[in-house]
Amino acid sequence: MTVNLNPPLSAGDIADLKAGDEVLITGIIYTARDAAHQKLAELIEQQQDLPLELEGQVIYYVGPTPPSPGRAVGSAGPTTSSRMDSYTPAILSKGVRATIGKGERSEEVIAALRSHSAVYLAAVGGAGALLAEKIVAASPAAYPELGPEAIYRFEVKDFPAVVVIDSHGGNLYNSGRKRYRQQA
Amino acid sequence: MREIETTAVTDLVSRFYQEANFSLPADVLAAFQNALHSEKSPQGRKVLETLLENADIAARRRVPLCQDTGLAVVFVRIGQEVHLIGNPLAEAINDGVAKAHREGYLRASVISSPCFRRENTGDNTPAVIHVEIVPGEPFDIAVLPKGAGSENMSRLLMLKPADGLTGLIDFVVETVEIAGAKPCPPIFLGIGVGGTMDRAAALSKQALLRPAGEANVDLKLADLEQEILARVNALGIGPGGLGGTVTCLGVALEEVPCHIASLPVAVNIQCNCARRASGSL
């Protein structure tokens, strides 16, 4: 099933998504990698104001290549999500409804997705050139001093991803693997 | 004796590093096509189609195939009759990597001190350089931009000789199972067996230079490669890790002699973005 998502998202938008669903995102999403996560998680822990409103937002784990002249963004595929695992429960507690990356998440993240009504989406790792075509505009949103690790605001159109972990504990990485596993 | 100006080395490294980041080798694309026919999962086939389309867009628009444009791994084979003129070889190679970074709008993904100052070097240098001195006058170079997602899931184990082939195969399968979706499957496997710890690791990287679909010339080793491929694909991880019958597109295993008491095995995972470019001066 393909579902269109237009952030900001409500808990209701997320509730019906099932692991294995394909989604197309149109609207605004925010990028964040290791350094930005660390800063955000620190502020959340100290109960300080954040540089951007996270409620309902979608966070994309990506570190694009520099854009060549005339382009909004360079190659921009997902990076390995597990590096963000330790910060993710804090980020989700602020109302982020979806994170996009690639690869397995920790048990803590899976539990936090459930308790905060959020989903984990995977984009195709290695498809940075194709995914960049879905990003129509990019502008710095926070922490410009972090350079390529800064938080960017991406305007996306029909950005494709798959629901890997839904808010009810469904996990496509586990169920998919089980389904196609052959006994030795 | 043959003389080579190292400025030519710089230019060649820059050209290969860019070429590798914009165009996948034909054998890798053929492996995607074959997988598209054999993959049983519809979602897995969709990932393969996406990767083929991605390769097409990257080549046509000159956008890097993947945003992780890699750490530069450079293999050089130099004939002992060759005399290099100009900058030291390592400098010439690093100049080529920096030039590719600038001209190709590639990402700077290298930090200077992993222990204390994780500061970006700014131009994606230094490269990891492997040099082999061979007879005669050849000068061959191969450039392999290596992404961290797959490199981070690679492993090495010093097995006991008594562990034998069963132990070797189990270790490779376990490595791929632990890696799961993280190294951007479908993957390729470079396996180095023998030598010392360092030799096995370098050999596993070198094995990744072998074109996809090309078996080891030693028939017994070729059979071993096939057995490993079948075992790994039985894991069900599939393209993108979403479940499927094609987890690995090719296994290249190389062996060298080792100590009577050793069985070093290094497994270097290469992602679907199996970039490389090579040629000679």
Ligand code: SF4
């Ligand atoms: S593992 Fe390979 S395909 Fe995946 S993000 Fe890294 S370089 Fe790209």
